[in-house]
Amino acid sequence: MTKEEIFNDFIKKVKWDNFQIINVCRSNRDNVQSFSFEITDKQTATNIELANKLSKENAEVAGRMNRLDEFMHTDEYNRLSDKEQRLMIIQYNAMQVYADVLLQRIDEIKERL
Known part of the structure; x- marks a missing residue:
């Protein structure tokens, strides 16, 4: 052979x-x-792959949150209506919850490894 x-x-x-x-x-x-x-x-390989995908997704969400946070400290943001500003704050808070859930899922997967 x-x-x-x-x-x-x-x-x-x-x-x-x-x-x-x-x-x-x-x-x-x-x-x-x-x-x-x-x-x-x-199964372990699948879990590793899933944890990696979720980590990448979490990094993407963190990047969006950073960009939104930076925008919320600009004059352009201050010129938006009160309603638009509130909606952006709600959006930011929802993204925080989403990112936290992703991290919890990653932790759960890592515990199984």
Whole structure:
């Protein structure tokens, strides 16, 4: 069997047995190639992926909150009607709740890992 066939066979067995490769390291010392793999069960890999997605989403919400907060300290904001200003404050508070819920979900997922 060639190295590639051995490698492909290994990957098939990992997938078939409900595991997932989450990291591959390859080195080439003294013209000898070696590989190492970090493997986890698919549920854990799914949880890691979900936590990463939620973290990214939380960062996006935090960016929007920062931009809104900056706007709320401008003269342009002060020229808006009282109703528009109140709605922006409500929007900002809702975004805070949303971001907090995302963080709680991330914590719950991390506890399962």
